[in-house]
Amino acid sequence: xxxxxxxxxxxxxxxxxxxxxxxxxxxxxxxxxxxxxxxxxxxxxxxxxxxxxxxxxxxxxxxxxxxxxxxxxxxxxxxxxxxxxxxxxxxxxxxxxxxxxxxxxxxxxxxxxxxxxxxxxxxxxxxxxxxxxxxxxxxxxxxxxxxxxxxxxxxxxxxxxxxxxxxxxxxxxxxxxxxxxxxxxxxxxxxxxxxxxxxxxxxxxxxxxxxxxxxxxxxxxxxxxxxxxxxxxxxxxxxxxxxxxxxxxxxxxxxxxxxxxxxxxxxxxxxxxxxxxxxxxxxxxxxxxxxxxxxxxxx
Numbered sequence: 001x002x003x004x005x006x007x008x009x010x011x012x013x014x015x016x017x018x019x020x021x022x023x024x025x026x027x028x029x030x031x032x033x034x035x036x037x038x039x040x041x042x043x044x045x046x047x048x049x050x051x052x053x054x055x056x057x058x059x060x061x062x063x064x065x066x067x068x069x070x071x072x073x074x075x076x077x078x079x080x081x082x083x084x085x086x087x088x089x090x091x092x093x094x095x096x097x098x099x100x101x102x103x104x105x106x107x108x109x110x111x112x113x114x115x116x117x118x119x120x121x122x123x124x125x126x127x128x129x130x131x132x133x134x135x136x137x138x139x140x141x142x143x144x145x146x147x148x149x150x151x152x153x154x155x156x157x158x159x160x161x162x163x164x165x166x167x168x169x170x171x172x173x174x175x176x177x178x179x180x181x182x183x184x185x186x187x188x189x190x191x192x193x194x195x196x197x198x199x200x201x202x203x204x205x206x207x208x209x210x211x212x213x214x215x216x217x218x219x220x221x222x223x224x225x226x227x228x229x230x231x232x233x234x235x236x237x238x239x240x241x242x243x244x245x246x247x248x249x250x251x252x253x254x255x256x257x258x259x260x261x262x263x264x265x266x267x268x269x270x271x272x273x274x275x276x277x278x279x280x281x282x283x284x285x286x287x288x289x290x291x292x293x294x295x296x297x298x299x
Contacts, residue, residue: 023265026101033100041096045118053125061130068133073230075247077192079141080222082119084163084197086145088276089115091159094149095272108150116146160205164198164219164254164278167191168299176228196223196298198278200254215259219278221250224288247288252298253281 026033071079093114097107119142127134145163152159170193173180181187187194200219203212226245257271283298 020265023099023269025099025265029101029103034102037096037100041093041114048118049121049125052122057125057129062128063130065124065127066133067127068135069137070133070135070230071137074192074227075224075245077195077197077222077224077227079137080197081195082138082141083145083148084165086115086119086142087149087163088145089118090146090149094153104153108153112150112153113146116142156205158205159258160202162200162202162217162256162275164200164276166196166198166221166278166280166299168194170194170225172226172228179229193223193225193227196221196248196250196278198222198250198252198254200256200278202256202259204259215256217254217256219250219252219254221248221252221278221283223248223250244289249286249288250283250298252278252283255279 090112093111094107095111097111102111120139123134123138123142126132126138148161148163149159152161167188169184169187170191172193173182173187173191177186179190180193181190198219198221200217202214202217204210204214204216224245224247226243228243257275258268260271262268262271280297280299283295285293285295285298287293
């Protein structure tokens with residue numbers, strides 16, 4: 001039994017050591033890694049777009065390419081989601097290019113624009129769908145998310161301000177599950193009432209001479225509630241006559257998981273992925289409808 005346990009531990013350590021070496025960024029351009037990355041991103045991106053077309057667009061009629069103005073819908077929660085998505089897809093692309101050993105210019109030019117390229121393609125799909133349409137507001141949000149990443153790399157060579165996401169379930173999804181989601185995974189994606197988007201500021205990066213821990217952040221968040229449809233008039237006349245749509249603003253503490261020191265590139269990768277999520281913490285809320293509220297722990 002002890003021998004078997006020892007063999008399992010040894011195998012795990014060797015496997016982790018190999019994975020750690022694989023995840024370690026190259027000091028110089030590694031052409032084999034670059035080729036692998038290009039093939040992987042092209043394959044995954046193509047598969048994602050084909051799947052999205054089949055699941056989201058195939059059952060609806062096509063039209064000539066057109067634009068719509070949806071900037072007033074959902075109290076701009078969807079636009080916050082575009083900023084978040086473009087930023088983190090770009091961050092992934094830039095870090096992937098860094099892994100190949102590419103220089104900073106290539107990381108920003110070919111990596112950080114990954115999210116913008118993917119989301120712009122999705123916007124084109126919307127533009128050719130009769131049920132939707134391309135949105136200039138979405139395009140601006142996508143560009144903003146990419147610019148947030150690129151500008152910080154150029155200005156500070158680090159990410160001091162990171163968009164983050166948190167979610168809690170709401171009763172609104174049960175009113176229109178076909179729109180806001182019938183299951184928890186669907187609600188996380190569709191129920192804007194339960195979503196909160198944050199900008200998490202690393203305190204030590206802005207005040208390096210202080211004794212503030214390197215991992216401590218202060219986050220400001222934005223959310224909205226009372227939304228059953230994107231159009232306010234429909235809420236008041238059809239679904240919930242007594243509901244009130246309002247914005248929510250938050251101030252909270254957070255953690256920058258990427259500031260936790262470790263020599264393990266495997267653990268660094270895990271921490272970077274988890275750093276997209278806002279850590280539950282005490283939070284102060286300002287309601288757009290009036291009033292304030294303290295949350296001992298806010299998700």
